[in-house]
Amino acid sequence: MAATSSGWDFLDLRVLRAQTLGPSMRRIVFGGPDVDRFRSGGRDQRFKLFLPREGEAQPLVPTWAGPDWYAEWRQLDPERRAVMRSYTVRAQRPGELAVDFALHDGTGPAGRWAASAAPGDRALALGPTDADNAGVDFRLPQGTRWVLLTADLTALPAVAGIVAWLGAERPELPVRAWIEVPFERDRQELASQSTDVDVRWVARGGLPGAVLSADRLPAGTPYAWLAGEAGCVRDLRRHLLRERGFDRARITFTGYWRRGASEDELLAA
CATH class of the missing domain: 3.40.50.80 (Nucleotide-binding domain of ferredoxin-NADP reductase (FNR) module)
Structure with missing residues (x-):
């Protein structure tokens, strides 16, 4: 997908592996063609993750991450448009992006997707392409002790x-x-x-x-x-x-x- 000037873009991801961390959380490690374009600022770096609806081969999202992407996503058929959720980066290294999913007793489309995610499954991230981005909220004020x-x-x-x-x-x-x-x-x-x-x-x-x-x-x-x-x-x-x-x-x-x-x-x- 075409890059934007906003420092955020839709990034194509693939599941590499999954790991159960406990009764309530599962870690999904993503790779894929765009994973190294994701530039995390660390700390509480958040981003939007888009998951395919049942019956869809890939997440259906707007064609580009311009200023009106959210309005365009809302206008897509709600039975087909991608499931959108906010997540935090758990860890990143070359070729890999790890995200921890709270399963919430297995309810909800994102929790169900995470519980059954397998290598090769597709997802999209609306993620930062600049590490200094507005998706990081933890910012120490001067003088913090x-x-x-x-x-x-x-x-x-x-x-x-x-x-x-x-x-x-x-x-x-x-x-x-x-x-x-x-x-x-x-x-x-x-x-x-x-x-x-x-x-x-x-x-x-x-x-x-x-x-x-x-x-x-x-x-x-x-x-x-x-x-x-x-x-x-x-x-x-x-x-x-x-x-x-x-x-x-x-x-x-x-x-x-x-x-x-x-x-x-x-x-x-």
Whole structure:
């Protein structure tokens, strides 16, 4: 597909292999003709992934990634147009792009696709062709002395990317992270070169309370990154502002999903 001047383009991908990471997550490693054109900025690099509908040989998307691509995608036949979801890069190396899929009990078209993905299956990414891109939200303000991260399973890949990036770029910064997972076996080893990283794993439904009751946080000016279910993220941000005295300019927050609403319903809203 033709390149664009926006720093983003539709990139043709193929499944190379799949790996089950636990009862709730599966890693899909993509290759393909365009995989090395994807330029990840690291950290919580997000992008759009397009998956084929049942009965379609490949994802049906607009012909180019211009400024009106979303409106054009909405105008395609909803029974045929590609399933579109937002994902985070878990890892990248020459010839490979790894993406971790939260399976959500196997419901939803993206979860079903990931659960059965096999080598050779096709996908498309609307991905960055410049590493300095707007798909990276974790950006340390000047003067940051420590970092707070909170996430559920859907944001675990982003936390892993952030922790790895901090270890390489700012290993002296203390990091405190709370990650909610459905099952004990969903925990993952988060590689980092940082000298002070404390990761707390929280059972499903326990994230707000675990953070709200936390004590003995590091001294100095913090930067917080919050992601996961929208209601939980909202409650945590309110707590940091009202009870912890965080500067609102030093909190990055994103609702990756909303309880009781599918992504298709959110897209249609």
